[in-house]
Amino acid sequence: MHGTPAKPEGEFNELKPQCTGEGNYIAANSKFFCYSGIGGGGPVVVYPLNKPGRLAHNVPSLQVHKDAVLDFDFNPFNDNLLATGGEDCHIKVSHIPDGRNHFQHHRRTR
Numbered sequence: 001m002h003g004t005p006a007k008p009e010g011e012f013n014e015l016k017p018q019c020t021g022e023g024n025y026i027a028a029n030s031k032f033f034c035y036s037g038i039g040g041g042g043p044v045v046v047y048p049l050n051k052p053g054r055l056a057h058n059v060p061s062l063q064v065h066k067d068a069v070l071d072f073d074f075n076p077f078n079d080n081l082l083a084t085g086g087e088d089c090h091i092k093v094s095h096i097p098d099g100r101n102h103f104q105h106h107r108r109t110r
Contacts, residue, residue: 012047013054023071023085031079032096034072037061042069042086046096064092 017025017035026035028049037043042065047055065086075081080098085091 006052010052012052014057015055018068024073027073027082029074029079031098032074032082034062034074034082036069036072041065042067042084042088044069044072044082044084046082062094062096064094065090 012033015026015035016038018038019025019036026033028034030049032046032048034044034046037045037059039061041063043061043063045055045059045061047059062082062084065084065088067087069084069086072082072084075083075093080096082094082096083091084094
C-alpha cells in the first residue's frame with residue numbers, strides 16, 4: 001500500500017497524548033478520534049475528525065474516571081459510544097454527541 005500524506009490544512013497538530021502502558025494511545029472512527037490527556041482525573045480528549053488544525057490547549061475532555069485512563073475504544077456499531085477503562089477499576093461507556101456540547105456516561109462497575 002502507498003498512502004498520500006495529508007496537506008498541512010488537513011493535519012491535526014498539538015496532540016499531547018498520555019502514554020500509559022499497553023492500551024490504545026489513540027482511537028478513531030468515522031466521526032471522532034480520542035486519546036488520554038495529561039492531567040488529574042484521567043481526561044480523555046474526544047475531537048471531531050471534520051475539524052483539522054491545531055488543537056487548543058484547553059480542548060474539552062471527557063472526565064469520568066478518578067484515576068488515569070488505561071484503555072479506550074469506540075463501539076464498532078455506534079460511532080457516538082466510547083468505552084473507557086481506568087486505574088480506578090471502573091469501565092465506563094460515554095455517549096459523545098455530534099455537537100460535543102456535553103458528554104453523557106453510563107457507569108458499569110463490577
